[in-house]
Amino acid sequence: MIHRKRGFGLTAKTLGITLMILALIIGATLTMSRSFEQLQDQTQTLATSEMENLMISVRLVQQSESLGSLGARLASADTHSVRRRALIELTDRLNWVSRLTQQLANLSLNTELINQMKTTQDHLNSNIDELNALVSEHIDGSTTVGLLRQISALSHNNQELAGQLSILAGYFSATMRQQIANQSERLAGDIQSQQQNLLAVCVLVLIFTLLAGLYFELRVVRRILSLQRLVSSPVVNVDKFDARGGDEIASLASTVRSYVQRIQSHEAQMQQAHQEMTYLAEHDALTGLANRRHFQAAARRLLRQCTQSLCVAIGDIDHFKQVNDRYGHAEGDQVLVNLSKHLSEGLRESDVLARFGGEEFAIILPISSLEDGQAVLDKLRLQISSQHLTPDTHTDLTMSFGIALIDNSQMTCDASDQQIETLLDAALVAADQALYTAKRKGRNQVVAAAETVYAKAI
Template sequence: MALVISLNLMLIIIGLVAITRFSAENVSQQNIIRAAETHLQQALTSAYLVIQYHDATADRDVSFELNQARTELNKLFIESDSLDSLLAAIESRILVVQKLYDRVLSLGNVTTEGVAVSHLEDKMISELNILMEDSLTLAQSVTLQRQEALTQQLTLLLVAIFLLALVPIVFNLLLAQRFANRLKALVRSTQKISQGKLDIRVDSEADDEFGLIGQSINHMLNSLKTLTYSKAELEDIVRQRTEELNHQAMHDSLTGVLNRRALTTRLDEEVQRSRRHNHPLTLLFLDLDHFKQVNDHYGHAVGDQILQETCQALTECIRESDVLARYGGEEFAIILTDTTLEAGHELAERLQECFSTRFSRHAILEKPLTMSVGLTSLFPTDTLTQLFTRADTALYDAKNSGRNRIVIAQD
């Protein structure tokens, strides 16, 4: 029996030590333990009386004092408000029981009444077993609670670790998504720029690398727009200047009509068109009579004015399809498209009438100004030189035959 009690006590102590050892007794627990020890001491004293004197009253007192000691020890668990203090209470209770057990074992050395000692020992051991079973049950309960608490703490720790690991992952995912969205927007902007859309603007408000890239792209766009506008303006200037140069190269600077070079080019085109469509073509050469006297008498300024007025008068009398050009000096040429030699002669007469009307009573000139005309038509085998030569020869004949005349070139 004593061996069983000893083993039980050792198991309880080993179990408690395996869990942990706490020394957190407070003043209240110490008072409870002292009260329990007092009752146990009284129980032992009563037991001693039973053994020595066979006192029945003392025998009852043993049970009473043991119950009181158990009641006092149970207060330890009522006073315990935490797991740590509960473990300390169980440890204190075991120590008290251990003391009681040692005193019971010492009783055998006091008495010679084997029966009485056996009866008293059985009673004491029975009470001690109750105390030990309660303590063991509480120790197991505390162990389970401790394990559950540790499990909960471990679970909370794992959850905390998981959350701590999850937060940067989620943050990185959100950051990566934001990075991808901004990169896609940047790619779309650059694609539009590559298509020549320079009016777009890239987001440059963010204080990061994307903001710096946006600022650089916007600066580049401003530069490109400036260069584009400059290029457009330059192209417009070049185009206008080219047109001016082309106009100057093909037109007479004084009168504004085609010059000799443009006349040759245009006559070549009209000759080809006439032969292609088998249409007639007539060429007129005109020369102002005695124009040198006008320059000598009135000066070249008046002479230039007369040449300008001559072009105005001729333009008013010809058709829109006809081509007027200044051949040189006071000599002019007119290409009459889709016109026979006879029709060309009639037009030459109208031109002389228009010219005579314009200059018969001129505000500056004291004498009427007349004009000589020579004309010819295009022959199938003509070259431009031959056509020019025939018209020029006819004009020369008109001037030599008295001027103010119209002469048709001979075949």
């Protein structure tokens, strides 16, 4: 249980400091709110009515500038289809210009200028109707010089009217820009004044915030960083956790220390389990001898040394099935354990002994001659037959062995894994065949393979 000292915790202290800063900010905000409301009204006016008027005038300029090119397209039309498309675009653009002009007229802005724009638009509408009729007559087949001159004159007149309309709209747009610029200057002056007042409030809040930050740096951050460094170190020393004090960080340190202790305990258990699994991955669970995987790895290492020849032997317990049938599998397993112990004691430290499965064992003997290997196995066989390894002392246990010699004098030290595996497999097959020969000849004997397994033949 975590015991706290009397006093304010971090939550209460943080809340108090936060409320003080909040009260300061709220007071300053209320003081400045009225000024900002006035600025907001001015900004709203500028952003809505003035900007809207400016955008309408800018769009009017854009639409007016396109009337000249559309009139020229109508004048140059050579088919009724092209004429109709040009007329539709031109009429649509004139309607847009008319609607935009009417929007400006509804705002009661510069009435004289708007009346000039409307007069120019009416003249354009009249000219376009006349130009459309003349172009239609020309497309139908009339090619008189007078008709072409009329079309050209009307086209040039339309371009001049479109230019005049664009200039009028541009003048109106420039007037609106000037009005917005004047209002913007007045608004900028008001904003600058309010900025100075706001800056003074911000400085006051900043000073108070820095003092609060310094307090939290000393009382909170440094303690948390110290806790973080302890947890992040490669070896966590739980005795260095500072759980003194009555605040939440002290409680956190105590909790983390408890968790670290449990994690370290679990890691120790996992490390032990990993070691046991690693051992079982290369050892037989019953006898503790190396398994086939460990045997093959050891054989590969010895063959890569390229120092001397090796003898590979396979041994099998004679009539082991009768032991299981007579005494049961539990006693049979105990016989295997006892036999493994005697086999290990009868071999040298440089020899490799493994259980391949059931009652079959494999041995690697770093011995350069087959005769020396047979002598070692014969001695081992006689020791086994002289021991009473079964529950019935009247029943002797014997083993048969097959042995093969590997001549790796021609193998290079940089031989591939596949070459070494092939050489080892060939030796195991030869030793296994020799074992079968020993079984056929009456068991309890050592039989050597007829031929040496040469590395150069692989």
